[in-house]
Amino acid sequence: MSLIEVRDLSREFTIRKRAGAFRRTSVVKHAVHDLSFDIEAGEMVGYIGPNGAGKSTTIKMLTGILVPSGGSALVAGLEPSRQRRELARRIGVVFGQRTSLWWDLPLHDSFELLRRIYRIPDQTFRRNLEDHVALLDLGDLMDTPVRQLSLGQRMRGDIAAALLHDPEILYLDEPTIGLDVVSKGRLREFLRALNHERRTTLMLTTHDLQDIEALCDRVIVIDHGTAVFDGPLSSLRATGGSSRTLVVDLVDEASPIAIEGARVVKIEGPRQWLAFPAGASAAPLVAQITAAYDVADLSIHEPDIEDVIRQLYSR
Numbered sequence: 001m002s003l004i005e006v007r008d009l010s011r012e013f014t015i016r017k018r019a020g021a022f023r024r025t026s027v028v029k030h031a032v033h034d035l036s037f038d039i040e041a042g043e044m045v046g047y048i049g050p051n052g053a054g055k056s057t058t059i060k061m062l063t064g065i066l067v068p069s070g071g072s073a074l075v076a077g078l079e080p081s082r083q084r085r086e087l088a089r090r091i092g093v094v095f096g097q098r099t100s101l102w103w104d105l106p107l108h109d110s111f112e113l114l115r116r117i118y119r120i121p122d123q124t125f126r127r128n129l130e131d132h133v134a135l136l137d138l139g140d141l142m143d144t145p146v147r148q149l150s151l152g153q154r155m156r157g158d159i160a161a162a163l164l165h166d167p168e169i170l171y172l173d174e175p176t177i178g179l180d181v182v183s184k185g186r187l188r189e190f191l192r193a194l195n196h197e198r199r200t201t202l203m204l205t206t207h208d209l210q211d212i213e214a215l216c217d218r219v220i221v222i223d224h225g226t227a228v229f230d231g232p233l234s235s236l237r238a239t240g241g242s243s244r245t246l247v248v249d250l251v252d253e254a255s256p257i258a259i260e261g262a263r264v265v266k267i268e269g270p271r272q273w274l275a276f277p278a279g280a281s282a283a284p285l286v287a288q289i290t291a292a293y294d295v296a297d298l299s300i301h302e303p304d305i306e307d308v309i310r311q312l313y314s315r
């Protein structure tokens with residue numbers, strides 16, 4: 001059994017609209033429609049899609065906040081909407097846009113309250129507090145009220161809080177939103193270590209594709225409530241007819257390189273750019289070029305992930 005099992009999961013919302021002075025009609029919005037996927041323990045999965053695609057609705061169903069209108073979800077063997085309390089002990093949730101900490105309380109008191117709410121055993125609490133306070137650099141901030149923390153500090157506090165009870169699964173919704181480059185880097189490093197060393201399963205929703213590139217081997221792309229891609233990041237690059245580029249520095253300027261399987265798209269002096277399908281191997285191309293030309297240097301450029309995803313959304 002997978003840690004997260006989603007089968008034909010659907011959620012509709014009925015939206016009532018004014019259709020005249022006194023008349024109202026209702027429209028049904030399919031926020032999530034027949035969605036299916038499995039996530040195994042220890043995976044780090046990026047869950048991405050354009051605004052309004054259904055990401056938050058999915059996460060809300062997986063955490064038990066929303067009841068599905070159809071299909072099923074099993075998380076750690078539990079049915080989220082029916083076994084929400086039991087599930088809360090097994091999962092952690094972090095929303096970048098809002099905090100789960102107590103605004104007026106020092107960080108330390110927020111953690112203490114969570115210890116009681118989740119009835120976290122003393123040893124677990126102490127070990128996690130010690131580890132996470134050190135790794136997330138929260139030591140000097142423990143006595144500061146949450147409202148006085150910067151966005152990055154608050155986010156680190158929220159992540160430490162979500163991990164106090166040793167959850168097997170951590171859902172992160174836009175964890176790096178509004179953070180500077182250094183803070184983003186540190187946070188990604190922490191999440192990578194958490195996944196490697198504690199085997200915590202991560203499901204990450206973000207509009208920052210660098211988060212995905214830094215953390216996730218697998219990506220699920222959702223649009224209009226259904227999955228339009230589910231696979232490794234490397235295969236995502238290969239979809240949508242995108243291409244990789246071989247950049248060849250010749251010893252001397254030459255006419256366009258003519259080989260099978262790639263075409264020259266740009267020439268600047270002795271440097272030539274050759275495009276080839278993203279799913280193809282560069283090895284035979286390199287062999288052909290080095291056999292026929294005097295080559296000073298070679299490099300391969302992967303397709304820009306933002307372009308690939310833009311193509312996927314516009315389909």
Ligand SMILES: Nc1ncnc2c1ncn2[C@@H]1O[C@H](COP(=O)(O)OP(=O)(O)OP(=O)(O)O)[C@@H](O)[C@H]1O
Nearest residue numbers: 013015029031049050051052053054055056057058
């Ligand atoms: N409570 C609700 N009532 C009515 N419609 C809703 C409700 N919640 C979500 N929707 C609609 O369902 C669709 C999916 O919304 P959802 O918040 O899941 O998208 P999202 O992928 O998380 O978007 P974003 O990236 O903007 O956060 C949207 O069209 C949204 O307007």
